[in-house]
Amino acid sequence: MIPVTPLNTERPSALATEISERLNAAIREHLLAAFAPDNTKSLRAFAAPEVAELLGVSGQFMRKVHAEGTVPEPSDIRAGRRYYSAQEIWNAREILERSSRTKGRYVPRRSPEEKLQVWQLMNFKGGSSKSITTIHLAHYFALRGYRVLAVDLDPQGSLTSMCGISPEIEFDGLTIYDAIRYDDPVEMVEVVQPTYFPGLSIAPSRLILSEFETESAVHSNPNQPFFTRIRNALVQVENDFDLVLVDSPPQLGFLTIAGMAAASSLLVPLTPSMLDVSSTAQFLELAGAYMGVIEDAGATLQYDHFKFLVTRDEPTDVPSQQLTSFMRALFQDRVMSATALKSTAISDATMLKQSIYEVVRSEMTRATYDRAKGSMDAVGEEVEQMIQQAWGRS
Template structure:
């Protein structure tokens, strides 16, 4: 047996063992119901703050029959409000924070060509933050690892075929993205899923793009066709400089770059920025002209107990200035534990123990996403007066 055959046999063995473990993990996530559900509920004080009306107004609407009352536990206490309940409140009170039809939907890409920077975690938590606050969200999974697809309730190994990803549209086999849009178990969040089958689309697209860079605008055109239904579209591109990630850069009109505070990640980000600039300048020479409403860097996986990370994060604040989002996402066991079950911190019920740890983690996630929300709303003229009143313009 030649060495090449031995090498392939070893790789096949490793692949099979890895796939078996991944399949077991996903089966555990979806068992026993076979589908994910949103277990998180909100107290009346939390609902009041999120909806923008007082607890008294909510109770009065329930008493008048305009809103259903939440179910009660055996001890008589309220079970809490679901996200559907809060969206009903917003519809009743007229506090939905949506853009006007004259405003442009924000297409936000969390991009970095280096893996392990927290890109998918940022995309999922941001999508859920916007949904919790009443926005209409579409999240597009462009990574064949399909982590985002799993987080939002689909088993890509069993439920998602190639024709259900964005690949048929990018390759000209579909003429609208509506075929790929799926409802998720999160009210207010739709998904265009990915799966391992999507990996080959990169090579097929390369064959078509050769000599015709305008095809890199295909994704932008497809998203424009579904954008009327959403306030924000969030892209989760692959961690590599390829045609799919370039298509995401072309399609986006806003960009957030996650960077952990490590020298190797900072260096990779500098290279990423150089490659993006070179790529965009090349595209412009060929008539493809991406533009962004805002570009920001986000500090991820910060562990302040490590002095080097503290020093690097300070250096990043000086180097990037106002382009660095103020709130970092700290290295947190809460995020790691949720990720291990293909979940996010936002969807987990508040734990009976370690409440303070959970609260701190949510505070940082809310802080960063609140900054992004303000940037998004600044792109919408219909929100400018309210932002000025709040001192945010």
């Protein structure tokens, strides 16, 4: 435990610094306990029924392909039950795809004619579940065989730490800032790094990224406008990915706007409370104005989808349900059908910087886990359909 001594309250600057130091030390201790012993995250094994569901096949089919030797047995077999690493699931996908008559059935990657999907999650309302939704979508798609890049545009780095890099613990590697800064930017490929989660890479963030806001305000080079910088960085790595998920900070600054200029679809997570709905209205009013400004400056904005997602949905809470119905009545299918349910399974998982997909079902109350995972799956499925639609597949 960290010794708790009286804080220095003589000067606000000293007080803030002391609070920050104490918090950082405590966070470091908490994280070290969560990620012991080597401070790296690792991904659990997946039981055979989960794998069959992910691959869209029956358990019997899996047993058959193992018996025939088409797909190697997983290395972890306990009491006759098979447990697969996410990497083994990826390998099984590749093998099954080669002998599948339907192209893309097991490996649903885009073809060169199908354009890279860049989905930005944005809302300047803090706590509207932008980061939690981003990480769940990232894991949903990576588990289904898509090559996913998560881009953290929030200098707070929540998404970065959910991806197993702790901005709180000695992370001094390259960040998205280094690829988009005005002075001597580095290649995006140097910034993007694979995570412990097969199929998912991250362009990380930390506090330095906030420099982009200040620099963009003073840089007025018309040949290199701020809103081209994220798009240009993504173009450099686009061949490696099918889907880019961009998490934005709770503000409508240069970072969020540059993200909007790079996006092919926008997703606005929204908690069903009156305050959040009215703040979202203001957000969109401002966003609309800025979109007009950058369009006048030469940006081409074109979105396949521009949707609201109701997050932290509470089906038993009457006022929030009324608000959700109100949004649906106003905007019809611009509000996604699936909602992200508010669940202790999600908040408990996020305490350990995990998504529901990283949690072992037996470690939670099953009904709670099933509800939470079912809801996140439904959100993922709906986004997946929209992506397939953007690719002209459905």
